[in-house]
Amino acid sequence: MNLLSISWKNIQHKPTSVILSLVLFALGVGLVAFLLQVDRQVQQKFENNLAGVDLVVGAKGSPLQLILSSMYHIDAPTGNISLEQARPFLNPQHPLVDLAVPLSLGDSFKGYRIVGTTRDILELYDIQMSDEKLWQKDFEVTAGAEVAKKLKLSVGDVFQSSHGFTEDIHSHDEQLEIVGILNPTNTVLDQLLLTTPATFWKLHNHGENLPEGDDRAGHDHKDGNHVGHDHHDHDHDHGDAGNDSETMLSSSSNAYLLQQEDSLSITSLLLTFKGRNFQALNLGRNINENTDMQAASPAIEINRLFSLMDTGTRALNALALAIIFVSGLSIFLAMLNKLRDRKLELAYMRVKGASRTQVFMLIIFEGLIIAFLGSLLGFLLSYGGIYLLSTSMEANYNYSLSAGSFSMAELYLFFGALVMGALAAILPAIQASKTDISITLEGN
Amino acid sequence: MLEASHLKYKYTSGVTLSFPSIEVTSGDSLLILGNSGSGKTTFLQLLAGIRKPTQGQIVFDGISLDSMSASTLDKFRGRNIGIVFQQPYFIDALTVEENMMASCYFSSMKRDDQRGVQLLDRLNIRQKAKSSPRQLSVGEQQRVGIALALINQPKLILADEPTSALDDNNAQAVLNLLREEADRLGSALIIVTHDKRLKDNIEQTITL
Numbered sequence: 179m180n181l182l183s184i185s186w187k188n189i190q191h192k193p194t195s196v197i198l199s200l201v202l203f204a205l206g207v208g209l210v211a212f213l214l215q216v217d218r219q220v221q222q223k224f225e226n227n228l229a230g231v232d233l234v235v236g237a238k239g240s241p242l243q244l245i246l247s248s249m250y251h252i253d254a255p256t257g258n259i260s261l262e263q264a265r266p267f268l269n270p271q272h273p274l275v276d277l278a279v280p281l282s283l284g285d286s287f288k289g290y291r292i293v294g295t296t297r298d299i300l301e302l303y304d305i306q307m308s309d310e311k312l313w314q315k316d317f318e319v320t321a322g323a324e325v326a327k328k329l330k331l332s333v334g335d336v337f338q339s340s341h342g343f344t345e346d347i348h349s350h351d352e353q354l355e356i357v358g359i360l361n362p363t364n365t366v367l368d369q370l371l372l373t374t375p376a377t378f379w380k381l382h383n384h385g386e387n388l389p390e391g392d393d394r395a396g397h398d399h400k401d402g403n404h405v406g407h408d409h410h411d412h413d414h415d416h417g418d419a420g421n422d423s424e425t426m427l428s429s430s431s432n433a434y435l436l437q438q439e440d441s442l443s444i445t446s447l448l449l450t451f452k453g454r455n456f457q458a459l460n461l462g463r464n465i466n467e468n469t470d471m472q473a474a475s476p477a478i479e480i481n482r483l484f485s486l487m488d489t490g491t492r493a494l495n496a497l498a499l500a501i502i503f504v505s506g507l508s509i510f511l512a513m514l515n516k517l518r519d520r521k522l523e524l525a526y527m528r529v530k531g532a533s534r535t536q537v538f539m540l541i542i543f544e545g546l547i548i549a550f551l552g553s554l555l556g557f558l559l560s561y562g563g564i565y566l567l568s569t570s571m572e573a574n575y576n577y578s579l580s581a582g583s584f585s586m587a588e589l590y591l592f593f594g595a596l597v598m599g600a601l602a603a604i605l606p607a608i609q610a611s612k613t614d615i616s617i618t619l620e621g622n
Numbered sequence: 623m624l625e626a627s628h629l630k631y632k633y634t635s636g637v638t639l640s641f642p643s644i645e646v647t648s649g650d651s652l653l654i655l656g657n658s659g660s661g662k663t664t665f666l667q668l669l670a671g672i673r674k675p676t677q678g679q680i681v682f683d684g685i686s687l688d689s690m691s692a693s694t695l696d697k698f699r700g701r702n703i704g705i706v707f708q709q710p711y712f713i714d715a716l717t718v719e720e721n722m723m724a725s726c727y728f729s730s731m732k733r734d735d736q737r738g739v740q741l742l743d744r745l746n747i748r749q750k751a752k753s754s755p756r757q758l759s760v761g762e763q764q765r766v767g768i769a770l771a772l773i774n775q776p777k778l779i780l781a782d783e784p785t786s787a788l789d790d791n792n793a794q795a796v797l798n799l800l801r802e803e804a805d806r807l808g809s810a811l812i813i814v815t816h817d818k819r820l821k822d823n824i825e826q827t828i829t830l
Contacts, residue, residue: 191714531728533693536728
């Protein structure tokens with residue numbers, strides 16, 4: 179038997195008087211915890227995926243949209259640019275550009291985006307992978323870890339992509355084949371299907387205007403829907419076909435793209451600079467002013483997005499803090515109310531030898547227990563909220579959040595809530611400690 | 623063991639009451655009779671150290687209550703003085719058993735579960751140990767009140783009107799219980815009451 183257990187029994191004895199305080203506390207703490215988590219995780223996702231890209235070049239339109247579609251794969255692309263326009267950046271001789279990664283967007287498979295790009299994209303995200311798992315020829319696909327897991331894809335599987343980002347509006351006839359699956363990278367690559375830019379041209383032009391070389395799409399997979407089969411023999415066929423230009427110059431490289439016709443198009447380019455000198459910093463403005471393309475800096479656009487989100491987050495935070503304050507007030511009022519009924523009981527404890535400090539602490543503990551339980555409930559609520567949000571985000575954007583990460587901010591929130599509970603109990607506790615013990619023997 | 627000499631108490635209203643000097647030793651029983659308004663309750667509060675006398679002093683086992691700090695006096699009272707109230711008090715959220723534990727806890731006494739069980743046994747409420755005291759009958763509550771007063775084996779038992787709400791049979795039973803337990807512990811027993819029925823049962827009587 180100690181003060182804490184007596185406080186706990188007191189709360190259990192009359193639970194109705196604390197339910198309101200508990201619920202308010204849970205709502206307030208839950209909302210703050212939820213916002214903390216979402217804010218942190220969304221920022222993390224965005225920042226993880228910045229990948230050192232200095233500039234994104236694409237068709238004119240909203241710069242934020244260009245960044246969102248090309249780097250985060252959550253919005254529609256702004257349009258396409260021609261290979262002619264992109265050519266200067268793809269040239270390894272470009273004085274400012276270190277790495278140029280072309281992207282072709284617009285197709286998907288079961289809601290996951292297919293990206294036509296070169297292997298350089300792996301360098302952007304610092305991913306090491308053995309060559310045989312990577313897309314090399316057209317219609318070869320390397321799947322991100324998350325897609326592969328969700329769609330249960332394995333090496334050798336073939337599938338038909340759909341035009342657009344929603345499921346099964348219009349499927350292309352040609353088959354794509356999974357040649358490898360990336361290890362989890364915790365970046366946007368996890369949810370992408372990577373293939374060559376030329377695959378997009380072949381899917382969309384149906385034979386006209388095609389670059390020479392890979393004719394695999396035409397003849398290979400006549401036997402339709404055999405997802406999961408072993409395609410070992412096909413690989414063999416290709417080796418025998420002996421298409422020299424293709425093996426020498428993989429269509430998943432910039433050098434290959436440089437040889438193709440000007441009229442072919444890609445969606446955008448992700449650029450990193452050799453150095454952040456004045457000229458490099460001016461490159462974006464030059465593109466915007468002097469070409470039909472636009473250039474956008476991911477860091478700037480994402481900061482803009484964060485500051486937009488920040489306004490909303492701050493408003494919600496203020497609301498949540500107000501709720502926590504009101505819950506503290508409700509603890510205060512409930513205790514003050516209860517004190518009147520408990521006067522004799524407290525005086526009796528004093529007669530039994532309890533000191534003023536002990537009576538004081540008894541009431542403080544009650545405030546702390548309510549705050550503790552309320553916070554606990556709040557954190558559970560926030561995890562529930564994160565789970566729901568994550569589920570809906572995954573359905574809409576293929577991004578997910580993880581419930582259960584606990585940072586310093588949550589720790590502060592937790593202790594802040596406890597302090598609030600103790601503060602709310604201080605005045606009632608002082609009053610309780612002043613209980614006149616002589617009343618136990620009076621009024622009989 | 624307890625010596626109260628020349629006690630006077632001045633109320634905030636200005637009225638001053640004087641109380642007779644008393645002296646009790648271990649095993650003694652003393653009945654203090656008085657009508658309403660005679661200051662019985664005040665006398666009891668002075669003896670229990672709940673109020674400070676304006677004059678005179680109380681010496682308990684050679685120590686003056688006056689000389690103790692407030693918190694020392696709180697613990698001292700919890701350990702050495704058991705008070706039986708006219709209407710028993712409990713910590714309502716706790717069971718009978720837990721209330722007894724709380725008594726030990728607040729007075730910093732070592733808990734002795736066996737003694738508690740034996741006490742409840744003698745008071746014939748052992749089967750109520752796990753009950754909430756407010757759910758018991760009035761008679762049972764009174765006996766729980768006695769158990770709570772005695773659990774710390776006090777040297778002095780102060781009883782405030784323990785029988786005034788009871789009929790003759792029950793009044794006699796409660797009185798017997800108090801005397802038996804006081805004898806068993808070798809404690810001094812002081813009963814403050816206006817109930818003249820008790821007069822024949824206790825040798826020493828003071829009338830206020």
